[in-house]
Structure formats: structure tokens, C-alpha cells
Amino acid sequence: MPQHIKIPTRVPSAGNKPKIIDEFIGRINTGTSVISIARMKSPPGWIEPPQRPEFDEYTFVLKGSVHVKAGDTNYIVNAGEIFFTEKGITIQYSTPEVGAEYIAICLPAFSVDNVHRLDEW
Numbered sequence: 001m002p003q004h005i006k007i008p009t010r011v012p013s014a015g016n017k018p019k020i021i022d023e024f025i026g027r028i029n030t031g032t033s034v035i036s037i038a039r040m041k042s043p044p045g046w047i048e049p050p051q052r053p054e055f056d057e058y059t060f061v062l063k064g065s066v067h068v069k070a071g072d073t074n075y076i077v078n079a080g081e082i083f084f085t086e087k088g089i090t091i092q093y094s095t096p097e098v099g100a101e102y103i104a105i106c107l108p109a110f111s112v113d114n115v116h117r118l119d120e121w
Contacts, residue, residue, distance in 0.1 A: 005030065008039065014117060015048035026109045036109035041101050042066075047094035054114040055106040059083045059093075064100030068093055090118070 008022035009029040019042040023029045026036030050069075059066060060082045068075040068083050069092040077083040085091050104110070 003030070011038070013048075015042075015046050017043050017046045019043070019046055019048075026106075027111055033109045033111075034107070036104070036106045038104050038110070039101070040104055042095040042099055044095060044097060044099040046099065047096070048092065048117075050090055050092040050118045052088060052090045052116045052118065053106070053110075054087050054116065055108050055110060056084070056086050057091075057107075058105040060103040060105070062101045062103065064095060064098045064102075066093060066095055066100045066102055 005024050008024045011021045011023050011028055013019040013021050019040060021038050021040055023036060023038040025032060026038065027033055059068070059077060061077050061079050063079050065079070066077045066083070068077060068085075070085060070089055075083060108114070
């Protein structure tokens with residue numbers, strides 16, 4: 001059934017600074033567990049705890065840059081680029097210099113129960 005989603009739902013974020021997460025499709029806004037699509041806006045200096053999610057994640061950077069630490073490897077994902085990670089990999093996102101605006105797509109949909117944030121970092 002076609003759907004026109006005009007308004008996202010603002011959801012809580014994790015990390016050392018407030019980050020805006022607007023979920024357009026997912027468990028909260030549309031009640032689907034198959035996929036989540038959210039627009040993120042994170043400030044300079046933001047960092048979140050490492051996580052080992054049960055979902056594949058695509059991060060499409062619109063503005064700024066997102067730093068990604070996956071295991072012992074660090075990536076800088078700039079505007080116009082996409083980063084992909086498979087479920088089960090320990091990963092940590094941050095926007096240390098300029099902040100960023102990006103789209104996160106998770107398959108299956110993100111939830112606090114399937115992200116598995118690591119407490120000690």
C-alpha cells in the first residue's frame with residue numbers, strides 16, 4: 001500500500017552531546033520492523049558508544065563528515081559518500097570536527113534492543 005510520510009518522529013539519541021534523529025520509516029514512526037530510515041544531525045564533537053548491531057546499516061552523508069571506527073580501522077565518510085557495515089560488527093560513529101547531516105538506513109529496523117551498545121568505552 002502506498003504511503004506518503006510527511007512528518008518524522010523525533011527519537012532519543014545516544015552519545016556525549018545531543019543529536020537529532022528524525023525517523024521517517026521504522027518501528028516508531030510507521031510501525032515497521034523490516035527497515036528504518038532516519039535523518040541524523042549531529043554537532044561537532046559528538047561521539048556515541050561503540051555498538052554491535054543486529055542490523056546492516058547504510059550511512060549516506062549529506063553534509064559534513066562522519067567518522068567511523070570499525071574494529072582497528074578508521075574511516076572518514078564525507079558528503080556525497082556512503083558507508084556500509086554488516087550486522088554483528090563492532091562499530092562507533094562520531095562527528096569530531098564539523099558535525100554532519102546524514103541518512104541512516106537499517107535492515108532490519110533499528111531498535112534499542114537490537115543495537116547492543118557497549119557500556120565500557
